[in-house]
Structures are given as structure tokens and as C-alpha cells.
Amino acid sequence: MSANNPGLPGGVAISHLSVYDWPAADGVCGGTPHMHLACSEAYVVTGGRGAVQTLTASGYESTPLQAGTVAWFTPGTIHRLVNEGDLRITVLMQNSGLPEAGDAVLTLPPEYLADPETYARATVIPADAPEEEQERIARARRDLALEGYRTLRAAEGPQALADFHRAAAALVRPRIAAWRERWRQGAEAAAAATGVQLDSLEQGEFPHLAHAVVRSEQPAAHGRFGMCGRLDVYGN
Template sequence: MTDAHDTGLPGGVAISHLSVYDWPAADGECGGTPHMHLACSEAYIVTGGRGVVQTLTASGYEATPLRAGTVAWFSPGTIHRLVNEGGLRITVLMQNRGLPEAGDAVLTLPPEYLTDPQTYARATAIPADAPEEEQERVARARRDLALEGYRALRQAGGPEALTAFHRAAAALVRPRISEWRERWRQGAEVDAMATGLQLDWLEQGQFPHLADAAVRSQQPSFRGKFGMCGRLDVYQD
């Protein structure tokens, strides 16, 4: 081998296939759990059905329609809620593979559940070894709890409540930053550095990396996982 280039998906991304929950909520809309990422951008490629992604940022509230063929993406700090209006299916691309799986997401729970990592974990963890019916019950309960906090943020209407949520979310993940940094270094940073090295070689009239060309493929390592927004088919990073 000519370098230590990571063999994951291009650009340090992670991919999953999402069937958005059709569970009705108290407001009459069906869908997933509102949450926010702190260090990763996210992209949706809509492959079927229809729906909406509701978002909250410092610029205010927006609702982006989702139809087959739509590509929508948003940066860290965007609170987002998927609403399923009928058979909504999405291929999700996440920046910085390894970080989302390591907890780069905070649900919009009411403030009393955001006080410390242990309190937050008790309210959000889905027991992996529990029967599917129990996993679904927990997933629905945490979705409904997150919607309580989400509605309060929307109704507040000003930057103060949003800033308070950002502050609480940042404090929750702070103990994990060293772990995240190492995952980033082994994933997305490796990809970026590999491109720089390849450009250096090409500028010098060299091309050793071309002899290492390879084709890789993968099937989902887990199907139907209860995620934040729906049932997930996930791939090993």
C-alpha cells in the first residue's frame, strides 16, 4: 500500500436507509424525534413517499417539503424534526462517520432532562437486548418527550431559549469530545489528508495511489434499528 488511507465511504461520510416513523404525535402529525447535531452536517436523499423536515435555527422556523428526488441538508446546530405524510423513505448521509454513532446528537428534551449525561441517558437509551415491542415503546416515549421540549422552543420564539438549549447540549457532550476527536482523526481527517497526499504526488508527476485502486461493496450490517427518526438500515463504518 502507498498510504494509510481509510477504506470507508468517500469523504468520511456515513450512510443509512431510513423509513420514517408513522407514529402519530400529540399535535396530530406523524414522524420522528426532534434533535440537533453538534459537529456533523446531515443530508437527506428522499427515495420515496412524502413529508416535511421542520427546522429551528437562530434564523427561525422553517418547513422544507420532502418528495422523491429531493436532496436537503443542514449544518450543526439545526434542530430538525421529520414529519411523515405517507411512506417517507430517505437515504441519510452523515458527515464525520463515527461521530454520529458516538453520540453527536442531542434530543430536544425539556430542560430538566438535560442537566447531566446520566439523567439524559436514562431518558433516551433504548435497551438493545429488550424485545422489539419494548424497544418501540421506549422509542415512542422518548420521541414524545422530545416533542414537549421542541414545542416549547418553537413557542418561545426568541433566541434566548434556543441559546439555552445549545448551551445545555454542548455541556452534555463535552465529556466525549476527546473520543470524538480520535474518531474524526481516524476517519474524515484521514480522507482529507489522503487527498492532499495524492495531489502532491500528481503535482510531482507521480501516481502510486492509482495502482492501489479497488472496488468495495457492503450490505447493511443491521436492518430495522430503532433510530431517532425512524427504522434504520445501517452500515458498519
């Protein structure tokens, strides 16, 4: 992302999400439980109904979702989307879409979190695989993540969640340099530009007003298999 292509306001990104209606072992339909480590995420519900189950150090919650609901959560929130009927969401993601570009760890059982290679074998969906194979992998990793999620929910005391946090942080550590660059070119650059504009206005100057632009775009990808459902993705 450059000065000529600053992305959406504030360095956020959006996607349109149709939540999976696949039933799981517990009889609930929905997506893959996971956690973001450096980004907040928001849901603007545009249709259908369901819930988002969340697990943090404060405990378990379930937040109902219906058209018009806006719900958001901060890093460290394990979340699972539940589809109770055609649940559709516009997702707002911090840091230029980093949540869908690596800042997520699925709640797999501990043995799958031991190293990046083991984790990747259980989670990566090859982009060139046939759609049927992509769906099979997406469902398999969802079900595997639910195993770990149910264990975390059932655990007594904070240790199991703390262990998951530690394993997740270790998994993503090699990616931090790339994440930092995305943040610098996105959210940090947007905040810095506002600072420059405020300084100019305070001095009675306004050169940026003469360079106003209007942009629009269509999704760069349709129906991609995401963690929570099928995604229409904008930009990067």
C-alpha cells in the same frame, strides 16, 4: 477505521431510513426532534412524501420532501422529520456517521438535560430489549422530545434556544475526545490522503493508482430504532 478500511468516500456514512409513522400529540406523524453539534447531515429522499421541520437562530422553517429531493443542514439545526406517506430517505452523515454515534441531543425539557445520566435514562434504548420494549422507549422519548421542541418553537426571543444550545454542549463535552478520534481516522485522514495524492501527481508520480480497490457492503444492521425512524445501517 484504518488505512486498510477507509470507509466511504470523504469519511461520510450512510443509512437507509423509513420515517416513523407514529402520530404525535399534535396530530403529526414522524420522528424525534434533535440537534447535531459537530456534523452536517443530508437527506436524499427515495420514496414517499413528508417534510423536515427545522428550528435555528434564524427561526422556524418547514422544507417539503418527496422522491428526488436532496436537503441538508449544518450543526445547530434542530430538525424533526414529518411522515406524510411512506417517507423513505437515504441519509448521508458527516464524520463517519458520528450523527448516529453520539453527536445528537434530543430536545427534551430542560430538567432532562441537567447531566448525562439523567439524559441517558430518558433516551437510551437497550439493544438486548425485546422489540416491543424498544419501540415503547423510542415512542416515549420521541413524545418527550416533542414537549421540549414545542416549547422552543413557542418561545419569544433567542434565550430559550441559547439555553438549549448551552445544555446540549455541556452534555456532549465528555465525548469530544472519542469524536475527535473518529474524525481523525475518517474525514481528516481522507482529506490528508487527497493532499498526498495531489502532491504526487504534481510531481509526475502516481503510486496510489497501482493500489486501486473496489468495495461493496450490505447493511450491518436492519430496522434499528433510530431517532427519526427505522434504520438500515452500514459499517459503524
